[in-house]
Amino acid sequence: MTTLDTRTQEQADWATWHEARERDLATPHGWLTLVAYLDLPSTPTALADVPGLWWADEDGAHHARTADLSGATTHVVAEAGSQVVQTYTPQGRTGADADVAVELVRRTGRYAIRLRDPRAAALRDFDGVPTFPYDASWVLDVPVRWYDEPRAAVVGAARPGLVHHVSVVGEVDLERDGRTVTLRLTGGKGGAPALLFTDEAPGLAPWRIVFPEPSADRSTVRLDLNRALNLPYAFSDFGTCPAPLEGNHVPFAVAAGERAPR
Structure with missing residues (x-):
């Protein structure tokens, strides 16, 4: 009882x-800080203000700091996995919350980078x-x-x-x-x-x-x-979360737990 x-x-x-x-x-690079989701192309390409060139092929995801691709770094992430591979400071920024994290993800066989910015509006306005x-x-x-x-x-x-x-x-x-x-x-x-x-x-x-x-x-x-x-x-337009299994619908209100945050 x-x-x-x-x-x-x-x-x-x-x-x-x-x-x-x-x-x-x-947290400074948590789920409230996602600000971009950028698919990696098949040829070396500059993406937004992220330093260097990025691309992906059957060997993994690659990042070169300069146009000289010989020093490129290769990362391999499992399907549905992710890994923060670097941080960078956007031009003109200073302070403890200046660095943006670059998260490499692999979804449905494709590589992308997702940016985590501690100055994201979702974190700034979170109450x-x-x-x-x-x-x-x-x-x-x-x-x-x-x-x-x-x-x-x-x-x-x-x-x-x-x-x-x-x-x-x-x-x-x-x-x-x-x-x-x-x-x-x-x-x-x-x-x-x-x-x-x-x-x-x-x-x-x-x-x-x-x-x-x-x-x-x-x-x-x-x-x-x-x-x-x-x-x-x-919380973000840049989540890749799995949907429920077909049929996992409760045909009444579950008035418990978290409500929509936005």
Whole structure:
């Protein structure tokens, strides 16, 4: 039985978690600092005000500081991966927040660079992520049906023209007010399950994500929908985040977790 003291502690834990989430977003080269997404061409090319020449081929992504390509640096990033490969200071800038980070990404087989600028408007104007009030009724322990083997699937992405290859690892039934929907789980970072979903609450980003916590015997997972998160695309036009699996729509409002930040 959940006591008043337990509910109070759970709400306090959520508040602490939410504060940490906002601090993490507001780091100098975090998700609020994305300002550009530039596909790498097949021939050496200058891109925006990024120093040097950039291009990509079957051997990886290349960067030359001058027109003499003999000293070019090559980077290889796995599909869906990313790596900050350099920082630079735009002309005329000074101060501790002057440097722009150049993040190399590989999406749907193509290389691009994404710029992270600590003076981005999204970070400058950030005053927190709007959320629904904490509601203990959205903390759900539900049975889970794990698949014997992961099942490959392809989903869309926040950026047009891209796709993501994901592993589907199981499914759960979400019930609320007599209505039930079956949702499928993908394998998240480190093998932890993740649930990307859409629902019908007002004022949301198009989709959100929550990370179910398996019980010790893995027969159930805890879905704390108060911790449903916006993915990076919700804060920026330059996110490449995966979309939910087909059918992962909740046909009612999940009035918990983060709301649309813009």
